[in-house]
Amino acid sequence: MDDRERIVAGLVQELRRGTLILCVLRQLGDNRYGYSLVQSLEEAGIPIDPGTLYPLLRRLEKQGLLESRWELEEARPRRYYGLSETGAWVLDRLTAEWQAMVRTIRALVDAEPDTQPKKEE
Amino acid sequence: MDDRERIVAGLVQELRRGTLILCVLRQLGDNRYGYSLVQSLEEAGIPIDPGTLYPLLRRLEKQGLLESRWELEEARPRRYYGLSETGAWVLDRLTAEWQAMVRTIRALVDAEPDTQPKKEE
DNA sequence: CACTATAATGTGTGATACACACTAATGTCA
């Protein structure tokens, strides 16, 4: 309800942006179908709307990072996704970049902000 | 030149999204003008295009996180920005959310992906 | 058998924000 809370919520959403792909790629180490990803990410503390995930999966497949196939034998038809070779390579690179970014930002955030406490007002 | 490199570059850019605001807010602990932010962030390993930063600053000011004033006494007129009270509050919250997010993702990324090495094919 | 919940996959739209290219002015130094 607070204005400031709303601003923070927006910024947090902006922060999550992009990390979703990292998380999804990571979870696709073994084959999964969309709905199971929604659930396992939810459990991991990363809620994702199905309306966000499914287009994401299609996008990643079009880029060649994922491969999918319909599995019709089971109780319900499900579309299983798995990392392609390219996808695995990209995941490695992306993970490294993510960790570098975290270190960079930690350096900024941990830095004393008050080394020059004041200037003239 | 590689296709895969281009994909990674795009995803990294997506990762950076949102973190820019965190970094900028953090650097505004003491008053700064736009161009100096471009330079200090560059040194810190976070290059930012002036065409990205200036609209960002105006946006943050419109949201009430920043306050600015023209400084005409110096060699060149510069617009100095500083955190407002709200801005400082938001920065605290955002920093906490960021760190929580980093922990959550680390838990995902550090998890062994090969606990169930194979399924039936 | 109708009705509903839930599993499972998708589509369409709108808000937002970032990158990039561009403009424009002033100071500095060779």
Add this chain to the structure above:
DNA sequence: TGACATTAGTGTGTATCACACATTATAGTG
């Protein structure tokens, strides 16, 4: 004087995410 750095800004295109909505199929309940 001319080139370059400094400093601030605008405008446009594109991509992503959230949200609401749609669709099919199965299982369960009265």
